[in-house]
Amino acid sequence: MKRDAFHTARAFIDSYFPDCQSAVLSGSVVRGEETPSSDLDIVVIDREPFRQSYYYCKWPVEVFVHNKDSLEDALFIETQHGIPLMTRLCAEGMVIKGGREAEKMIEEAKKSLIEGPCALPLNKLNELRYAISDNLDDLEGSERPEEDIYSVSSLTESLHQFILRSNQKWAGEGKWMYRSLRDYDEALAVRLTECLQSFYTRQEKGELIRFVDEILAPHGGRLFHDYYARF
CATH class of the missing domain: 1.20.120 (Four Helix Bundle (Hemerythrin (Met), subunit A))
Known part of the structure; x- marks a missing residue:
């Protein structure tokens, strides 16, 4: 991981989502596969679901905001469609904020990633x-x-x-x-x-x-x- 990626992500959450319940950093910087064009992928558990892109401290940042219900719905839909965008982001996440609740979200996503999608009719x-x-x-x-x-x-x-x-x-x-x-x-x-x-x-x-x-x-x-x- 780039040396400042995690610290930048944490500072970003403190600035933009100080009252969120949980936040995890994911994507190529966590996998150790970052390139010069890599961004910070951050999953946030807050109130209203949305997706937004930012520039912060020279980093491109993509934020995927969910509440618990919308995240559960998103993960279920992915098992039907077979493409695990949110599932993978959560499963590969590194906890920024949220402690045990964030760790539980990661564990559940890892389990889903291993199990695979629903059988296609x-x-x-x-x-x-x-x-x-x-x-x-x-x-x-x-x-x-x-x-x-x-x-x-x-x-x-x-x-x-x-x-x-x-x-x-x-x-x-x-x-x-x-x-x-x-x-x-x-x-x-x-x-x-x-x-x-x-x-x-x-x-x-x-x-x-x-x-x-x-x-x-x-x-x-x-x-x-x-x-x-x-x-």
Whole structure:
């Protein structure tokens, strides 16, 4: 952790949220993965829930404010949606304020992170499988490299969700797509990344298409015929 990160976070809470019940510092500075552009992610338990960004002592600061009810609701919703933003922020937190209550919040979030999200219903898995199949068909038939870029972007997002949610694991957004796949199966994450690099550097899409078909095969392969979804 940057030497002044925790002290800056504590001074920030004293200045902006002096009456809050609890506060924990989280994010890359706590994990020891900070970069020159890292910010301070702080979860605050106070009265009204909101999210706000600040600059404080030259640090960018992102604050996620909840009360106990709204935090409980947020963590529950994440188990349904499968992306653990607040769950991870709480689980990785370092107590700034709140003592045992803050520690209990961290412990409960760690337990939830280990347990994973709720199982995704078959109709939702098929929805992802259909979207992946549609992107694969577009990619195979396309003769427009500029359009392929967007098809692959959409495919990557749906595919990573399908892999993880079909195994009842947390998914992610942005860089957390790779991190979540790596945490689940490092070899699989490396192979997918190599396929994507082949596409983006050499416009080679065959490796990616074969990889995705391998992922879909145990689930019945590509889905089009008889796919049904209610609006």
